[in-house]
Amino acid sequence: MDVVHSALHAGHDGGVELHRGQLVPCYECPARVDFIEQALRAAGRHTWLPPRDFPLERLLDIHDADFIEFLRTAYPRWRAEGRDGSMLPSGFPARGLRRDRVPSGIHGAMGYYAFDAGTPIVPGTWEAALASAHCAMTAAALVTEGARAAYALCRPPGHHAARGTYGGYCFLNNAALAAQGLRDAGKARVALLDVDYHHGNGTQEIFWERDDVLFISIHGTPDTEYPYFLGYADERGAGRGEGYTLNLPLQRGTDWARYSAALATAREAIQAFGADALVVSLGVDTYQGDPISAFKLSKEHFPLLGGQLAGLGLPKVLVQEGGYAVEDIGHNVAAVLGAFDSAVLR
Numbered sequence: 001m002d003v004v005h006s007a008l009h010a011g012h013d014g015g016v017e018l019h020r021g022q023l024v025p026c027y028e029c030p031a032r033v034d035f036i037e038q039a040l041r042a043a044g045r046h047t048w049l050p051p052r053d054f055p056l057e058r059l060l061d062i063h064d065a066d067f068i069e070f071l072r073t074a075y076p077r078w079r080a081e082g083r084d085g086s087m088l089p090s091g092f093p094a095r096g097l098r099r100d101r102v103p104s105g106i107h108g109a110m111g112y113y114a115f116d117a118g119t120p121i122v123p124g125t126w127e128a129a130l131a132s133a134h135c136a137m138t139a140a141a142l143v144t145e146g147a148r149a150a151y152a153l154c155r156p157p158g159h160h161a162a163r164g165t166y167g168g169y170c171f172l173n174n175a176a177l178a179a180q181g182l183r184d185a186g187k188a189r190v191a192l193l194d195v196d197y198h199h200g201n202g203t204q205e206i207f208w209e210r211d212d213v214l215f216i217s218i219h220g221t222p223d224t225e226y227p228y229f230l231g232y233a234d235e236r237g238a239g240r241g242e243g244y245t246l247n248l249p250l251q252r253g254t255d256w257a258r259y260s261a262a263l264a265t266a267r268e269a270i271q272a273f274g275a276d277a278l279v280v281s282l283g284v285d286t287y288q289g290d291p292i293s294a295f296k297l298s299k300e301h302f303p304l305l306g307g308q309l310a311g312l313g314l315p316k317v318l319v320q321e322g323g324y325a326v327e328d329i330g331h332n333v334a335a336v337l338g339a340f341d342s343a344v345l346r
């Protein structure tokens with residue numbers, strides 16, 4: 001399988017994040033990519049490609065222009081105030097506060113565009129996020145040019161980033177950009193299946209009113225799990241998009257038996273939709289050893305997940321999302337991709 005990868009990810013090394021009320025070292029760290037790269041190179045079955053370049057305007061199909069401008073200029077603005085280190089917001093426009101204007105100061109602007117304090121911006125963040133987006137867009141281009149499947153080794157991840165907000169370690173929505181790339185290249189109906197432990201709130205928001213992209217997410221219930229405020233089963237899309245969002249929230253402690261039943265429901269929905277192509281938001285934080293998640297999938301389940309995805313028989317773009325059990329992330333990603341290469345069809 002083609003693997004698209006950029007070394008620019010390493011410039012985004014966030015330092016610290018606010019996680020469940022405590023300031024801790026970032027779970028989303030550059031070593032994640034090192035372990036994935038090691039495991040995929042050891043498998044020896046993949047063709048490594050750099051991302052292509054794309055005009056900045058392509059981002060505007062998915063994101064608001066003012067949001068892109070904020071991300072692009074955020075760190076220089078922070079530096080202009082004489083600050084350094086990681087940028088973290090500390091005030092947000094919650095209920096009762098104004099959301100109709102963006103404060104001109106960097107601290108207010110940060111709170112306006114962010115939805116958590118777990119997603120630091122550092123000097124290399126914009127370049128890393130842009131390269132990550134280009135990896136996903138390149139993988140989509142490879143599939144439209146005839147590849148059956150391509151994998152974008154994206155870091156930072158993307159599925160929490162919405163049209164005009166960032167959070168959950170995500171800045172640009174890589175999977176949404178891949179789906180849009182497939183649509184622009186003539187794939188009429190694109191299914192986007194998010195198997196990361198956390199709900200893909202950004203992707204859901206982006207495609208909420210669209211009927212050409214089916215969004216399905218299997219994730220820890222937002223009642224107890226991040227991102228807390230989106231991802232319930234009664235969210236089904238709106239307007240033309242009504243019925244084109246399917247959330248399958250599961251309880252903490254979910255094992256493979258219950259997980260694979262949700263996966264079967266997702267597969268049926270993708271087939272009923274008549275998808276021409278599939279984008280997978282591939283988080284492997286469903287793993288039982290993950291430090292910030294609570295499902296019970298073990299190593300032997302990731303080849304089964306890969307087989308279920310491969311068995312859908314559609315052209316596929318796999319986009320890396322989460323996975324924070326750093327020393328096992330490579331094994332688990334390679335196991336999913338290996339199922340594609342050995343054409344295990346279930």
Ligand SMILES: [Zn+2]
Pocket residue numbers: 196197198283285321322323
């Ligand atoms: Zn996740």
